[in-house]
Structures are given as C-alpha cells and as structure tokens.
Amino acid sequence: MPKISERGVAMPASPIRKLTPFADKAKEDGKKIYHLNIGQPDIETPETMLNALKNIDFKVWAYTPSEGTASYRNKLTEYYNKLNYNIDPENILVTNGGSEAITIAMQACMNPGDEIIIPEPFYANYNGFACSADVVVKPIISSIETGFALPAISEFEKLITSKTKAIAICNPNNPTGYLYSKQELTALKDLCLKHDLYLLSDEAYREFCYDGREFISPMHLPGLEQNVIVLDTVSKRYSACGARIGCLITKNKELYGTALKFAQARLSPSLEGQIAGEAAVDTPDSYFQAVSKEYTARRDMLVNGLNAIPGIYCPNPGGAFYVVAQLPIDNADKFCQWMLEDFSFQNQTVMMAPATGFYSTPGAGTNEVRLAYVLNQQDLKSALICLEKALTIYPGNTGQ
Template identity: 85%
Template sequence: MPKISQKGIDMPASPIRKLTPYADQAKKSGKKIYHLNIGQPDIETPEIMLNALKNIDFKVWAYTPSEGTASYRNKLTEYYNKINYNIQPTDIIVTNGGSEAITIAMQACLNPGEEVIIPEPFYANYNGFACSSDVVVKPIISYIDNGFALPSIAEFEKVITDKTRAIAICNPNNPTGYLYSREEMEALKELCLKYDLFLFSDEAYREFCYDGKEFISPMHLEGLENHVVVFDTVSKRYSACGARIGCLITKNKELYQTALKFAQARLSPSLEGQIAGEAAVDTPDSYFQAVSQEYTARRDTLVKGLNAIEGVFCPNPGGAFYVVAQLPIDNADKFCQWMLESFDYENETVMMAPATGFYSTPGAGTNEVRLAYVLNQDDLNKALTCLQKALEIYPGRTI
C-alpha cells in the first residue's frame, strides 16, 4: 500500500473537533451535550446579511477576482477606515475564511524551516497552518496565574534566531480571551522594528472587548506599516461561521503582490459569501451593542460559576468569547473524553476542548480546558452543574 506523507503524519488533530466521534456516540445513547468546545455562537446572524443571500440575482455563478470583488473590498475599506486603519481597497485580499488568510501569509512571508514566534496558548489551528506551510512555530508561554498576559520582551528575544521572520498574535486572544494593552502592542512594535520582523495580527474577535477596554491593532501604530499583516473574518463578528469569508490586509505592496499569487492559485473566494459580507458592513451598531452585553453577561456567569467550583481557577477575560480554566484533573484529554464516554448528570454532559492542543510546549496545559461561552446563560448554568458533578467523581481528580 502506498505510504502517506510525513507532513500528513505530522499534521496535528484539532483539539476542538477530535472528540466529535465520542460526542456523536453520546448523542446516539440519548445524552444531551452542552457544546462549549467550539466557537459557534448561537447569536443570530444579522438580518441584513441573510436578506442579501435571499435576494441574490445572477444568471451565472461566476468566478470573482482572486483578490475579491471591487465592491466588497470598497465596502470593507469603509469599515476599517471607521476604526482608523487608513487603508485602500488595494490593501485587501479576500480569502476563504480567516484560515486561508493565515496560510497565505505564512507561505508568502516565510521560507520552509523559518520561524514564527507565537505566545501560547494560541489558536490550535496555527499549528496546522504552520505544518502545511513548512513553517516552525516557536512558542512563548504565558501563564494562567496572571491571566495569560503577554510574556516579557526578554522572553521573545531569547528565542529569536536568524530563522525568525514573524511574530503572530490573536487579539483578543483565542483561547484565553486576553486583550492586549497599548503598552504591550507598543513593545511588540519595537521588537518587530529592531529585528525586522512581520507582525501577524489575527483580529477575528475585534468587536468582542468588554468592560470598556480599548482594542489596539498594530494598524494603529505608526512606523510599522510594512511589517503588519492583519487577518480577519466575518465568522465571529456577524455570527456567520459558515460563510467562510475572511481577508488579509497589508500596506506592504511587495507582500501584497506575493500573497496575491497564492490567492490566484486557488482562483477566487466565493461570490455569495462576498455578497453577504458586503451587506453585513451596514449592520447597525445596535446589533453589536446587544451582542456585547449578552456576551458580557455570559462571561460573568461562566467565570463566576467556574471559580465557585472547588479546585477550579479561571481568570476573567477581557475579550473574545472563550476562557481557559485550570481544573483539578490529571489529564485534560482524558477528562474531556471521559465526560463524553462515561459521565452524565441527569442524562446531560459537557463537551470541552482540552487545552493541550492550544500549546506547542510539551506538557503544557495538561490540567486546563478551553470553554466557549456561546450558549445562553441557562444552558451555561446547567453545563456548570454537570462539570461540578463530574469533578466530584472523576477518577483522575488531583485534589
């Protein structure tokens, strides 16, 4: 039998989806599962976006330009310039989800074997994108004790080598919900200028900042224009994960033209997704205000509930809709699987993502899980009850 590639062997499984077979089996046995494992919001997609899909009227479902339609990129420019990015439509490449934007940037900015530094825990699929692009992830660990704040610049400098080409951040962070401060962003700016590095900024959760905290993008920092690559998506902002429309933004013209070649190789992003995305830009502010209030309430419910469980610690995140919690368990992967295979409380259980998959450092996150507060407060409270009952009887409890 022919052998599969080494890259295929090395490709990591998603900690968000790898337990799905166990969840499917649990459902078949009649259990109700509270899905806190994945960032699939239950918030309704804006009506203006759905209506744009319903009213599509074309005779030929044609290719679009590889960089995206002019009308959508013009509309996106309006959105970004309202938040002071000072960009042109020619700075945007529309992609098939934010995932493709990240992959294109890695392929356009780094040679095989070169390195990108990423504070961890980080979005698990960065490992997969790096593997498929022959890029090496150099993790810089952050700690739950201080809420996963950005590690010191000295820690970054320890791992910078002649192969280092970029630093990547997700702000607000997935999986921790940490929101980077202006001081932290300025420190990253100076580091990128000192070592001539790209700064990748994943901003999928830009709209989800709580308690009046300020969102700072590297696009807001003067003097970094040729270093910054922003990744964005409609998935979270408009609760439209299935649209699979994202974008890559850079003012670096040489990088833009290079990235465009990769975009041309995959032909084009979807026409219908761009139509919906263009309409979505006119979503009223009231939609985001209501969503922010709802997520703030859900965050407060989940964080308070987690910290009320004996042996559990969960910092209060400043953004996104995730938390990483430390549990009194021996192994997060075993525990999350056990929750689906062997546990139920009143025929209900909880699906979570083991945090080990959000780290590159071996052994990190073994007693941590990521939970997404994408369910209503009543369901969150029921999930918390299940978790508490599970921890009381879990064979691998450590305290």
C-alpha cells in the same frame, strides 16, 4: 501500498474536533451535550446578511477576482477606516475564511524552515497552517497566573534566531480571551522593528471587548506599516462561521503582490459569501451592542460559576468568547473524554476542549480546558452544574 507524505504525517489533527466521535456516541445514547468546546455562537446572524443572500439575482454563478470583488473591498475599506486603519481597497485581499488568510500570510512571508514566534496557548490550527507552509512554530508560554498576559519581551528575545521571520498574535485571544494592551503592542512593535520581523495580527474577535476596554490593532501603531499583516474573518463578528469569507490586509505592496499570487492559484473567494459580507458592513451598531451585552453576561456567569467550584481557577478575560480554566484533574484529555463516555447528570454532560491542544510546549496545559461561552445563559448554568457534579466523582480529581 503507496505511502502518504511526510507533511501529511506531521499535519496535526484538530484538538477541538478530536472528541467528536465520543460526543456522537453520547448523543446516540440519548445524552444531552452542552457544547462548550467550539466557537460556534448561537447568536443570530444579522438580517442584513441573510437578506442579501435571499435577494441574490445573478444569472451566472461566476468566478470573482482573486483579490475579491471591487465592490466588497470598497465596502470593507469603509469599515476598516472607521476603525482608523487608514487603508485603501488595494490593501485588502479577500480570502476563503480567516484560515486561508493565515495560510497565505505564512506562505508569502516565510521560507521553508523559517520560524514564527507565537504566545501560547494559541489557536490550535496555527500548528496546521504552519505545517502546510513548512514553517516552524516557536511557542512562548504565557501563564494562567497572569491571566495570560503577553510574556516579557526579554523572553521573545531569547527565541529570536537567524531563522525567525515573524511573530503572530490573536487579539482578543483565542483560546484565553486575553485582550492585549497598547503598551504590550507597542513593545511588540519595537521588537519587530529591531529585528525586521513581520507581525501577524489575527483580529477575528475585534468586536468582542468588554468592560469598556479599548481594542488596539498594530495598524494603529505608526512606523510599523511595512511589517503588519492583519488577518480577519466575518465568521465571529457576524456569527456567520459558514460564510467562509475572510481577508488579509497589508500596506506592504511587495507582500501584497506575493500574497495575490497564492490567491490566484486558488482562483477566487466565493461570490455569494462576498455579497453577504458586503451587506454585513451595514449591520447597525445596535446589533453589536446587544451582542456585547449578552456575551458580557455569559462571561460573568461562566467565570463566576467556574471560580465558585472547589479547585477551579479561571481568569476573567477581556475579550473574545472563551476562557481557559485550571481544573483539579490529572489529565485534561482524559477528563474531557471521560465526561462524554462515562459521565451523565440527569442525562446531560458537557463537551470541552482540552487545553493541551492549544500548547506546543510538551506537558503544558495538562490540567486546563477551554470553554466557549457561545450558549445561552440557562444552558451555561446547566453546564456548570454538570461540571461541578462531574468533578466530585471523577477518579482523577487531584483536589480530593
């Protein structure tokens, strides 16, 4: 039998989706599952996007330019310049989701064997993107005790070698919800300039900042223009995960030209996705205000509810719609599977993502889980009751 590739063997499976077979079996057995394991919001997609799809009237479903349609990139420029990014349409490369933006960025910036430093816990698929690009992830651990704040710059310095080519951040962060401050980003700017590194900024959750906190992008930091690559998507902003439209933004012309070659190799992003994305830019501010209010209420319910359960500690995140909580358990992977296979309260259970999948450091996150507050408040309340009941009977409870 022919062997599969070494890259295929090395490619990690998604830790977010690996428990799906157990969830499917639980549903077959009649259990109701509260899905807190994945960032699929139940917030309705804006009518502007849906109406644009309903009103499509093209006669030929044609290729689009590899960089995206001029119409969509012009509209995106309006959106980003309202945020003071000061860009032109020529700085925007439209991609098939944020995932492709990240993959193309890694391929365009780095040679095989080059290293990228990423604060962990981090979005699990960064490992997969790096594997596809033959790039080595160098994790730098952040601590739940500090709410997952950016590690000290001195710790970054320890990891930098001749192979280091970039640093990547997700702000606000998936999976922790941490919102990086201007002070932290300025420190990263100085580090990137000192060592001539790219700074990849995943901004999928830009719109979700709470308690009056300000979102700061590396695009706002003067002097870093040639180093910054913004990675974005319509998936979370407009609750349009199935649209699969994202973008890569850079003012570095050489880098843009290189990224475009990878985009040409995959031909083009989807026409209908760009039509919907273009319409989405006109989504009224009232939509985001209502969504922010709802997510703030969900966050408060989940964080307060978790911290009220004996043995649980959960920092209060400043953005996104995730929390990472520390539980009194022996093993998060084991516990999350047990919740689906062996536990039921009133024929209900909870699906969570073991935090181990968001770390690269062996042994890290073994008693932590990520929960996404993407369900309505009543469902979150029911999920919290299930979790508390489960911990009282879980054989691996370390707090009993």
